[in-house]
Amino acid sequence: MLLAIKIEEKAHGMEITTRCIHCKKKDIHTITHDQWFEWQIQGKRIQEVFPEWTPEQRDHLLNGTHPECWNEMFATTEEEE
Numbered sequence: 131m132l133l134a135i136k137i138e139e140k141a142h143g144m145e146i147t148t149r150c151i152h153c154k155k156k157d158i159h160t161i162t163h164d165q166w167f168e169w170q171i172q173g174k175r176i177q178e179v180f181p182e183w184t185p186e187q188r189d190h191l192l193n194g195t196h197p198e199c200w201n202e203m204f205a206t207t208e209e210e211e
Contacts, residue, residue, distance in 0.1 A: 134194070148191060152199035159191055 134149035143162040149155070161169075161180070169179040176188045186197045195203065 146191065148194060150190070150196050150199050151194045152203055153196065155196070157190060159187070 134151070136147040138145045138147070140160075143160060144166055146159040146161065148157050148159065150157070165179050168174045169176060176192060177185075180188055189200075190196055193200070
């Protein structure tokens with residue numbers, strides 16, 4: 131799976147723009163340089179670095195989909211069950 135992510139340096143930190151691999155909607159996540167360092171360089175878990183984010187926001191950054199898009203992509207039919 132190829133995630134569409136763009137990272138831009140800003141005066142206040144960094145903006146990470148993600149595009150859902152299913153619906154193509156863009157989301158912008160603003161983080162500090164310290165958060166980026168802790169998450170990407172030190173390897174801390176995303177829920178430790180971004181505890182104020184919802185699980186859905188963290189999942190979107192990790193897997194590139196919104197919860198409803200994930201459900202659409204991996205929905206099972208009654209025949210498959």
